[in-house]
Amino acid sequence: MKRIVLLGPPGAGKGTISELLIERLSLTHISVGDILRQNIKDNTELGKIASDYMSKGNLVPNEIIIAIVKDRLSKSDCQTQYLLDGYPRTIEQAKALDEFAAPEYVFNLYVDKDVIVNRLIGRRMCSKCGSIYHISKIDNDKVCPKCSGELYQRKDDNKEVVENRIDVYNKETAVLVDYYKDSERLINVDSSRDPEVIYKEIEKALND
């Protein structure tokens, strides 16, 4: 069984490393941020509620998020494995997860704040295939090199909201490092390196 959580501040590279892990290890990827953004796009009740919190960089209330993840993890494609990206973000979420589908591996992607801000301000996403880029690594910041879809900048990737997301991470989520360290599931990963190097380190830990 491979039940994996990717922890880390905004911009640590959770989405980028998830892309590599799901492509190569056949894991079911669950990104709470992606689920919420899809609901905003579809103008659902959940989307209307989440939008207020997300546009400011605050966390969506625990009871809403826990219900979404519990329901998603009850599906047949998550019974023996999952890759959780962006959940848990509070102690309450972590305790709930331990009750319904405890993770075996928690990779803590850590990186300096300056690097994070630069990464997020320069991030572009593909509206068609969801691929993640940085403007410093692509020739054209409007067109996806993989599928020719249109690239866009996330609404919460502006300096003011990014600063708040980092504060929220420090206040509410950073404490999870100790939570998982205490139960011996934590593996720290220096996320300032190349994604391929990070991927190899995670793959090795999963095979050890």
Ligand code: AP5
């Ligand atoms: P979410 O979408 O999860 O955003 P986040 O946690 O802030 O993380 P990001 O997606 O911004 O960053 P990332 O670590 O995935 O980095 P990425 O790989 O894209 O959540 C958004 C919002 O939803 C939250 O603010 C909250 O409101 C709500 N929400 C979500 N989950 C919730 C929960 N559990 N509870 C309550 N509310 C919740 O990379 C970023 C950039 O860096 C890219 O440009 C990329 O190309 C570049 N990059 C990545 N890795 C590297 C590398 N190794 N080297 C060089 N560049 C890199």
